[in-house]
Amino acid sequence: MAALPLCFRWLAVLARAISVPQPTDPDLYRFDRLSTDDFDPATLYEAWRAAAYHSVDLLPPDEELRGTVKFVRGKSAMFGSHQGSGYQTVFSREARSAGLGECMVIALLAERRVALEGPDDARMIAESGSMALYDVARPMRYHWSKGKDLYLLLPRQAAMAAIGGALDGLSLPLEQQRLAPFLRRQMLDLEAHGHCLARNELAAMLDATVETALLLLRGIAPRGPGGTELFTKGLYASAVQFMAARYPDRDLDPAMIAHALGCSRATLYRAFADHDTTVMDALRELRMQNARRRLESSASQNIGTVAMACGFPDLSAFGKLFKARFGASPRDWRTEHERPHQPARHHGSLNNE
Numbered sequence: 001m002a003a004l005p006l007c008f009r010w011l012a013v014l015a016r017a018i019s020v021p022q023p024t025d026p027d028l029y030r031f032d033r034l035s036t037d038d039f040d041p042a043t044l045y046e047a048w049r050a051a052a053y054h055s056v057d058l059l060p061p062d063e064e065l066r067g068t069v070k071f072v073r074g075k076s077a078m079f080g081s082h083q084g085s086g087y088q089t090v091f092s093r094e095a096r097s098a099g100l101g102e103c104m105v106i107a108l109l110a111e112r113r114v115a116l117e118g119p120d121d122a123r124m125i126a127e128s129g130s131m132a133l134y135d136v137a138r139p140m141r142y143h144w145s146k147g148k149d150l151y152l153l154l155p156r157q158a159a160m161a162a163i164g165g166a167l168d169g170l171s172l173p174l175e176q177q178r179l180a181p182f183l184r185r186q187m188l189d190l191e192a193h194g195h196c197l198a199r200n201e202l203a204a205m206l207d208a209t210v211e212t213a214l215l216l217l218r219g220i221a222p223r224g225p226g227g228t229e230l231f232t233k234g235l236y237a238s239a240v241q242f243m244a245a246r247y248p249d250r251d252l253d254p255a256m257i258a259h260a261l262g263c264s265r266a267t268l269y270r271a272f273a274d275h276d277t278t279v280m281d282a283l284r285e286l287r288m289q290n291a292r293r294r295l296e297s298s299a300s301q302n303i304g305t306v307a308m309a310c311g312f313p314d315l316s317a318f319g320k321l322f323k324a325r326f327g328a329s330p331r332d333w334r335t336e337h338e339r340p341h342q343p344a345r346h347h348g349s350l351n352n353e
Contacts, residue, residue, distance in 0.1 A: 056089040083148035104159035112147025162217035179216040235271040
C-alpha cells in the first residue's frame with residue numbers, strides 16, 4: 001500500500017489527537033468503490049445508472065460501458081471520482097421541477113474533457129486539467145470523453161451564498177483562484193488515499209476539503225451591476241473552439257458566439273481583450289488560416305469556392321484581406337506553394353500570435 005502524503009499523515013494524526021468522534025450514520029464517511037465488472041452484463045446499464053450517478057442521469061451509451069467510481073458521503077457534501085469509457089449524462093427540466101439537483105459541483109477534469117449543452121443552444125468545452133464550478137440544477141447535457149474526473153458535490157444554497165448568487169454562464173472556472181492549488185491537491189489526495197483512512201480521519205479530511213472549497217468560492221470577488229463577470233478565464237479557449245467549428249458560417253458574429261457560450265457580449269469581448277485581440281480579429285484569423293491551407297492542399301478548387309467555404313462571401317474583399325495578411329494574393333500564394341523548392345513564407349497562426 002502506498003504511503004500517505006505528508007499532509008494527510010499530519011492531518012490524520014491531528015484528527016486522532018483532537019478525538020474526532022466516529023460518525024454514527026453508517027452511510028456517512030465510508031469510502032466506497034464500484035466497478036462495471038461488479039455487475040451482470042445483461043443488466044449493466046440500469047444497475048450502473050442507479051449505483052454510480054448521484055446528481056445527473058446516465059444516458060444509454062454509444063460504446064461499451066466501462067468504469068470505476070469511488071465516492072464518500074459526508075454530512076453536507078459528497079466527494080467522488082469516475083474513471084472509464086466515454087459517456088453522456090443529462091439533468092432535465094423535469095428533474096428540476098421535481099426538486100432534484102439541489103447542489104453545485106466542483107469538477108476537476110484530471111484526464112478527460114467534457115462538452116456541455118445548456119438551454120437555448122448554449123455550449124462550451126472544458127478541457128482536461130481544468131477545474132470549475134457547475135450548477136447541477138441547471139438543465140444540461142454533458143458529453144464526457146474517456147478518462148478520469150474528480151468531483152465535489154456542495155449544497156446549492158451554500159455554494160450560491162459563497163459566490164454571491166447564481167452562475168452567469170454554464171460554469172465558473174476556478175484555476176486562477178488563490179486556493180485552487182490547495183483544493184486540487186486535497187481532491188487528488190482524497191481520491192488516491194481516502195480508502196486508507198479510518199472513518200473519523202476520513203470525516204476530518206472530507207470536511208476540510210469542503211471548507212477549502214467554500215473558502216475558495218468566498219474569495220471570489222462579488223459581482224454587482226457593472227462588475228467584472230467571473231467566468232472569463234477559459235471562455236477564450238471555448239470561444240475559439242466554437243469558432244473553429246463554425247467559421248464557414250458567414251453570419252457568425254460576437255452575438256451568436258456569446259449566446260452559444262451562455263455569456264454576455266461584454267464578457268466575451270473582455271475574454272479576447274485579455275489575449276490582446278478581438279472576437280472578429282480572431283475569427284478572421286481562423287478563416288484566413290483555413291483558406292491558406294485549402295489553397296495549398298487543393299489545386300482543383302477555384303479561389304471563389306475556397307473563399308466561400310471559409311466564410312468570405314465577397315471574393316474581392318477576400319483577396320485584399322489575404323494579401324494584407326500573407327503578403328501575396330490568393331492566386332500568387334497558390335502558385336508559390338506549388339513551385340518545387342520554394343522557401344516557405346512565414347504566415348503565423350492564431351495560436352502563436
